[in-house]
Amino acid sequence: MELTLSQPDLARLLALVGRAVSTRNVLPILSHFLLVAHADRVQIAATDLELSLTGWLDADITQPGALAIPARTFTELVNALPKDTLRLSLNPLTQILSVRGAGSHTQLKGMDAQEFPPLPQGTTPVLKLPAAELKALLPQVTLAASTDEARPALTGVLVNGQESTLTFAAADGYRLTERKLTCPALRQELSLLIPARALHELGRLLNGSAETIELLISGPGQVLFRTPQFELATQLLDASFPDYAQVIPTQTRTTTLLPTAEFLKACKQAAIFARESAHTARLNIIPGRAGEPGEVKISAQDDETGSHETCVEAVVAGEPLQIAFNVRYLREVLEVIPTPQVVLETNHPNTPGVVRPHGETGYLCVLMPMHAG
Amino acid sequence: MELTLSQPDLARLLALVGRAVSTRNVLPILSHFLLVAHADRVQIAATDLELSLTGWLDADITQPGALAIPARTFTELVNALPKDTLRLSLNPLTQILSVRGAGSHTQLKGMDAQEFPPLPQGTTPVLKLPAAELKALLPQVTLAASTDEARPALTGVLVNGQESTLTFAAADGYRLTERKLTCPALRQELSLLIPARALHELGRLLNGSAETIELLISGPGQVLFRTPQFELATQLLDASFPDYAQVIPTQTRTTTLLPTAEFLKACKQAAIFARESAHTARLNIIPGRAGEPGEVKISAQDDETGSHETCVEAVVAGEPLQIAFNVRYLREVLEVIPTPQVVLETNHPNTPGVVRPHGETGYLCVLMPMHAG
Known part of the structure; x- marks a missing residue:
């Protein structure tokens, strides 16, 4: 792996993707970013096994490659480096990444990219959603989601699709929110219980650069949201949401x-x-x-x-x-x-x-x- | 007590003076502000017995008076009220302060102003210092002060006055700072060991509105800094500062x-x-x-x-x-x-x-x- 990229772009992406880095320290690899230099873009991913975030970045790539890199140290280093071009090169034998920029030279010990958990892959898009509307509705709904792990169903947001309407609902036993979104493209019935935390992160990622966002089923009990800039994948909650309509x-x-x-x-x-x-x-x-x-x-x-x-x-x-x-x-x-x-x-x-x-x-x-x- | 004053002015002053409100909760009165309506100005003071802060505010005073008022609740209330004129009136029998503004009416239970600890009074000014220069030098010196209570002398800043020069010095055993300030008005020799915390607060208060600041001796082992807008009084440290010159x-x-x-x-x-x-x-x-x-x-x-x-x-x-x-x-x-x-x-x-x-x-x-x- 050998490439040059812009420090401000990299710093911005690390801040976004870094939210999925595990803070629990169960497996060492989960405190790492996956860094992949493809032919013309760099991919950076993080996962705590429940939530996965992936972002892409333009870069000048001389040699593709991949490495898992300690998230905290790499983020701190990039933030401390000047707004300049950074040159990254990997020694595949030692898994040491060399980072050069503005008179400084860092050698960072990484882990084999193969050890990084496989990232969720999307299949066919289920539907496309207007990004701005979705960003606006997420905080309206998630405010009523519970944070009490004792009742997992209530920590989620129910997303129900029927007859050209998506309905988002959350409830914590004391309050209930419901938001409908007209969605003419909706063709199949849907019922997903998505962790509110994943939707909080989705709201942060939707920064107005994309007009639409795709929703995909990425495996059993897993969904994936995708724009050209990022992917967010989350496990669905395996619990049944209460029949809330009677409370309204x-x-x-x-x-x-x-x-x-x-x-x-x-x-x-x-x-x-x-x-x-x-x-x-x-x-x-x-x-x-x-x-x-x-x-x-x-x-x-x-x-x-x-x-x-x-x-x-x-x-x-x-x-x-x-x-x-x-x-x-x-x-x-x-x-x-x-x-x-x-x-x-x-x-x-x-x-x-x-x-x-x-x-x-x-x-x-x-x-x-x-x-x- | 009956007066009207401006919410933004009051909010600003409470934020400044509030830094001296005791957080240790030893005596209930120390979690209060002293609020005194003089003939044409309002005085607000807080003290934790080591550090005292007092500020003044213009107000339209119909009836002078005094009250000790719960600092946290009063600050939160004032911050939540709109940028408007507030009308304060005290019922001296019940010690209840009525606060009216923008359609709201609050009744706050206070304590007798007599229970508030006596505030340090300055005597003759020892000297006048240029406020801007003092503000600039304080962080340069205090950075080397220790926070380790086990060696109290090192938590202070030594202020030595001799022959038209004030010398500020701090040391924590690993580093030492020294800053000299030319001070032609200095007539008597001085040697004060001032808690670094008090000088941190002094730096915050020096906002450029005053050109000079007076230093006064306000009692045995106590100094007072004074501008037309505020007073800061602090106990001096009763410890001997090491002879640091030999380290340079x-x-x-x-x-x-x-x-x-x-x-x-x-x-x-x-x-x-x-x-x-x-x-x-x-x-x-x-x-x-x-x-x-x-x-x-x-x-x-x-x-x-x-x-x-x-x-x-x-x-x-x-x-x-x-x-x-x-x-x-x-x-x-x-x-x-x-x-x-x-x-x-x-x-x-x-x-x-x-x-x-x-x-x-x-x-x-x-x-x-x-x-x-």
Whole structure:
């Protein structure tokens, strides 16, 4: 292997792919990057056996070859080198990679590329997705995924494909998100339970350079997302996702329209005083009288510190209501609502509320109410 | 107490003064700010009994008063409130502070201002120092102060005043820094051992708004730094600083002139490979021949990972030399060298080296050599 490439390009790619380097230190090879010089491009890959990331880079390649290289040291070295051209050459007998650039010479001990776990290969694309839309919807959905390994199904995002619509859903027992994506190219029914962590990483990789992203089945219980720049492969979760549809309220007694940014600010303020009461904030929803606007009073109480209340003007249709929510959950969903106004649909202090962007269909977040104490 | 003030001003001041809020939670009052509304300005103070910070703020005061207020909750609240005017009013019977702004109303439980520890009062100024020069020199000196509480004297910076010169010095047993500041106003001899932590905080406070800063003696074993915007008071260390002058080499066999930025980069690269060998990097100093420039080879070796060497062009006067230093220490001093070129003075592999900015007198850093292995 012998090649030259640009330090800034390499540094950027290592930062992206490095997220799949194993931090658990089970097998030494998993703390390595696979570095492959093909005829005209360099491939860099990392895997922790659950998640695999691969990226490509243009380079001037004199001699192809492959090596596994310690991820941490190689990343630190590349980041410390000047923005310059780097010259990499491998001694295949010793597996030592020589890195030269700007007056410096490094010799890095690698491992045989053959020891690197085989990377997932895609077969036929199942469908193509619009990259920008996918990037926007991922955080809206994943926020409700659980991180509790005791219930593995809830750490995933259900991706259901039927009749030209993909539906993404996540739930952790306290809240539920659902996002629909119109997908005319969808031809076969799909039901995949994808780890939320893999979708977090997918969101990071989608930086606007690709217009579409392909979804492929890459083996039993494994999917692969692919653009011309990168591949992300992940094991699917082997668990069954709860039948969540029954949790979504089918009627609404009180519909409240609020300015998203002001409502979010009020939640952040209330959160300071809600810490000691399991993050409970109360909403007092008051319809307006005789053409006057209504309002929502968001309040929280801390026996030690004090109390806080913010009034936000709102359009309230229906009955007045007092209801309490976990204010962190409320904050997290308001942070991913893209519209200037947000709709809160409620029925009763003891039944779930629904948060939706105003004027956009396809997204909702169901929040369990809390006991107001 | 009743007043209105600006949220951005208040937020900024709380961030500055908050650094002196006790994190140890010994006495509840030490996790509070003292808030005093004088006739035309608000004073906010925090202390952990060793370090006290006080700042002032313009405000529209209807009624003076004072209260101790929980620092963390108050800071979080102010940061979460919109950039607006805030109205503060105290109920002196309940010690509850009401904070109103932008549709929100908070009631914060405070403590009696009388319970707040008395703040250090300055007497006559001992001397006035140029604020910008002081800000620049503090990090140059404090980098060599120890954080090891077992040797308290070494956690301080010695400030010695004699014949129109203030000398700042710090040492941790492995390195030593000395910085002189011409100070014509100095009339009396001074010898203060100031905790390095207090000088770190002083550096943060010196933001360019004040031209000079006053140094006052505020009690036995206590000094106070004062500008119109803030006061910082600190206990002096009651320990004797070693007689450090004898450590500074008085002769030089090899003088090496290096470009500061390149030398620093080379040290950062070597540091990656020096971790497993107690951060040892070797310098191979090679004088140039017949009008050619000389060079310094900076190298480090890691038995597991590999080896690294960078060549930096240098002007070398004197004997060739191989010497090893702790590369972290070398990096830290190069980071505070303000001149484009740096001078390294050496004698022998087993005797200390001296780093100085090129073309500026008054600053030096002595580094103990390491065994090159």
